[in-house]
Amino acid sequence: MRSPVVVLGRFAFKFARDARGRASNLYEAKLYRSANVTRRALLCPVLWVSRNGFVQIMRAAKPLAKMMSYDQYVDVVDAWDYMPGEDSCPFEPKASDWGWLDGRMVALDYSTPAWESDEPAAT
Numbered sequence: 001m002r003s004p005v006v007v008l009g010r011f012a013f014k015f016a017r018d019a020r021g022r023a024s025n026l027y028e029a030k031l032y033r034s035a036n037v038t039r040r041a042l043l044c045p046v047l048w049v050s051r052n053g054f055v056q057i058m059r060a061a062k063p064l065a066k067m068m069s070y071d072q073y074v075d076v077v078d079a080w081d082y083m084p085g086e087d088s089c090p091f092e093p094k095a096s097d098w099g100w101l102d103g104r105m106v107a108l109d110y111s112t113p114a115w116e117s118d119e120p121a122a123t
């Protein structure tokens with residue numbers, strides 16, 4: 001939806017290819033903005049998003065070399081502390097969704113709840 005993400009120096013640019021990409025960009029920006037301190041520590045910071053969601057800028061993180069362990073995944077889901085009534089926990093364990101930033105492991109893609117309840121995309 002937003003690949004390839006363009007990394008330039010300290011910034012990562014996500015350009016939406018379609019409506020889901022735009023929804024994903026807006027979703028991550030909103031989730032980061034509204035998250036408490038504990039949750040923010042798990043999210044790669046969104047620095048800016050355009051009003052329509054076409055472009056989003058994140059801090060650039062260093063991708064994980066391999067998938068996190070089951071225990072690490074349990075820890076991040078636990079730290080997220082999902083509350084009933086909220087969107088589902090936004091993380092998946094796959095390596096490409098996580099990176100290192102300032103010594104922390106942070107989620108790079110936390111947009112799944114933005115479109116998981118949609119009908120399958122026509123395109």
Ligand SMILES: Nc1ncnc2c1ncn2[C@@H]1O[C@H](COP(=O)(O)OP(=O)(O)OP(=O)(O)O)[C@@H](O)[C@H]1O
Nearest residue numbers: 001002003005012044058059060061096097108109
């Ligand atoms: N802030 C970032 N810093 C470094 N790399 C990133 C960052 N954000 C995303 N990436 C890389 O770009 C890939 C695609 O980004 P992301 O998963 O957020 O978009 P997507 O629309 O879900 O695309 P895909 O379908 O390929 O997963 C990520 O899997 C990750 O490897």
Ligand SMILES: [Mg+2]
Nearest residue numbers: 096097108109
């Ligand atoms: Mg992704």
